[in-house]
Each structure stands twice: as C-alpha cells, then as structure tokens.
Amino acid sequence: NAGVTQTPKFQVLKTGQSMTLQCAQDMNHNSMYWYRQDPGMGLRLIYYSASEGTTDKGEVPNGYNVSRLNKREFSLRLESAAPSQTSVYFCASSEAFATVSRGETRQYFGPGTRLTVT
Amino acid sequence: GDSVTQMEGPVTLSEEAFLTINCTYTATGYPSLFWYVQYPGEGLQLLLKATKADDKGSNKGFEATYRKETTSFHLEKGSVQVSDSAVYFCALSDLYRDDKIIFGKGTRLHILP
Numbered sequence: 248n249a250g251v252t253q254t255p256k257f258q259v260l261k262t263g264q265s266m267t268l269q270c271a272q273d274m275n276h277n278s279m280y281w282y283r284q285d286p287g288m289g290l291r292l293i294y295y296s297a298s299e300g301t302t303d304k305g306e307v308p309n310g311y312n313v314s315r316l317n318k319r320e321f322s323l324r325l326e327s328a329a330p331s332q333t334s335v336y337f338c339a340s341s342e343a344f345a346t347v348s349r350g351e352t353r354q355y356f357g358p359g360t361r362l363t364v365t
Numbered sequence: 366g367d368s369v370t371q372m373e374g375p376v377t378l379s380e381e382a383f384l385t386i387n388c389t390y391t392a393t394g395y396p397s398l399f400w401y402v403q404y405p406g407e408g409l410q411l412l413l414k415a416t417k418a419d420d421k422g423s424n425k426g427f428e429a430t431y432r433k434e435t436t437s438f439h440l441e442k443g444s445v446q447v448s449d450s451a452v453y454f455c456a457l458s459d460l461y462r463d464d465k466i467i468f469g470k471g472t473r474l475h476i477l478p
Contacts, residue, residue, distance in 0.1 A: 251408070289369075289454060289470040290409070305465065337408055347458055347466060354466065356408030 249273055251357035253338050259363045260328045268323040268360050270338030278344040279321035280305075280354065281313060283334040290337065296321055297344040328364045336360045367392045371455045371469035378445055379477050386440040386472050388429075388455035396457040398422075398431055398438040399466070403452045412440075412453070450476045 254269045272279065277298045282290040282305075292305030296315040310332060312324045321340075325332060337359050342352040372387040390396065397416045401409040413422030418433035427442045438455060455469040 287470055289468040291468075292465055295465070339408075353411040353414070354409075356410070358406070358408050 251338055251340055251355050253336075253357040253360050255360060256358070257361050259365065260325075261365055262329060264328050265324065265326050266328065267325075268336055268338075268362075269320070270322065270357060271320045272338075272340040272355070273319065274340060274342075274355065275318070276340040276342050276355075277318070278341045278347075279315065280339040280341075281311075281321070281323045282337045282339065283307065283332075284337060284359070285334050293323065293336075295344075325362075328362075330364045332362065333364045334362060336362060367394075367396065367457060367459055367467050369455050369457055369467055369469035371453075371472050374452075374471070374473040375475055376472060377475045377477065380447055381444045382476075384440070384442040384445045384449075384474070386453055386455075386474070388438045388440065388469060390436050390438065390455075390457050392436075392457055392459050394459040396459040398429070399456040399458070400427070400429055400438070400440050401454040401456060401468070403454065403471070405451070409454065445474075445476050447476045447478050450474055 251272045280295040281293040291307045294313040296302045299318045314322045338357040339354040341347050341354045346352040368391045399414045400412040402412045403409045413424040415422040415431035421430045429440045452471045452473045454471045458466045
C-alpha cells in the first residue's frame, strides 16, 4: 500500500497561471480532503469529499476548485494562482467522514506539495 | 465556533527532559480530541486520540488526558528523544457539529542531544 500520494512535490508558478494538484489513495477510503498549511496558521480545510460524487467547501475554498474523479482520486485546481496561495498543500483520506469525529477512524495524510506563487 | 489553542513554539529541550505541550479547546458539542505529529518533510500522522471526558490517549511514550472541566488535552512525555523533534498539532472534531477536524496552529519541538 502506498497510502496517500500527491504530485507534484514542489511547484513554482507565476501569478495568474493555473495548475492542478493530484492526490490518490489506495486504501479504498470513502472520504478525501484538501488542506493548506501556512506558518503560524496550522492546517485549514479547503475542500472535502465525504463520498464519491460529492464535494463540499471547507474553511478557505476561495480561489480553488476540486474534482472527485473516482473513489481513489481527488484533485485540487488553482485557476489563477495568486501569491496568497503560496503554501504547503496536504491531501488526506479517511474510511468515512463522520467516524473521524468519533475517533473511530483516522485521517491519513499525504507527504504534501510545496507551492510557491511569484 | 469551535477552536483549538496550543502553546506557541518553538519548544527546545534537552534529551531525556520532561515534555508538556499545552492544548485547550472551545467546543459547544462533544468533541473527540487528537494529537497529530509532523516529522520534517512528511505529512501529518495521528499520534493519539481521546473520544470522551477522562479518556487517556497514549502512544510512543506520549500521553494526553481529556479534561472536560478545564477543556484541556495537554500532551506529555516523560523523557524525550532527539527523534521526537517535530511539529505537534492538537485537533478536535465534533460529531454534533459538522464533523470536520479543526487543527491548532502547531508547536515545533526541538530536542537537543
């Protein structure tokens, strides 16, 4: 099992460029998540997909779109990158959405994508 | 809304020292509480959890007790090692709210040999 994989590991964009961050999990998990991590801010949820075919906004969705391509894959797209989107992006997955709250299942995180927008 | 507050870092200790990282929370429901650890260059890993008041989570020598009366979930370890150097995140998730995990800002721990 590879767990949660993300590509690319590093990316530098110019303001206004677009790109898609890819995430895949091989654990047959139903729920997937995208977070961004900024110094002094902890992790903030951008979007999540509680189950295949559904996506919902998290805490900081502006400037992003997502696609739950299938059960394995959940991509994050920046249509017009801005310097404020410079961050480390983490994808995560869990067996189910609600059971994370009860502590019955856990989220598994990918290694992260470090994005710099100049 | 729900929130998590943890002590600011960085925290620098010598090997074998006692560690406490404070975490307090605000929640209107009945949250589960978590500590995640992020080693350099890696994603987050769940370190331990507690799902109800007075539960104690433990793993790899780390412990934290869910204290409802003080709304706290402090992380402790009796004797830290250099390999414990990482960023530690306290988090909560509230089943009766929207199930999302809310993370604290993280505390960087640096252990000196």
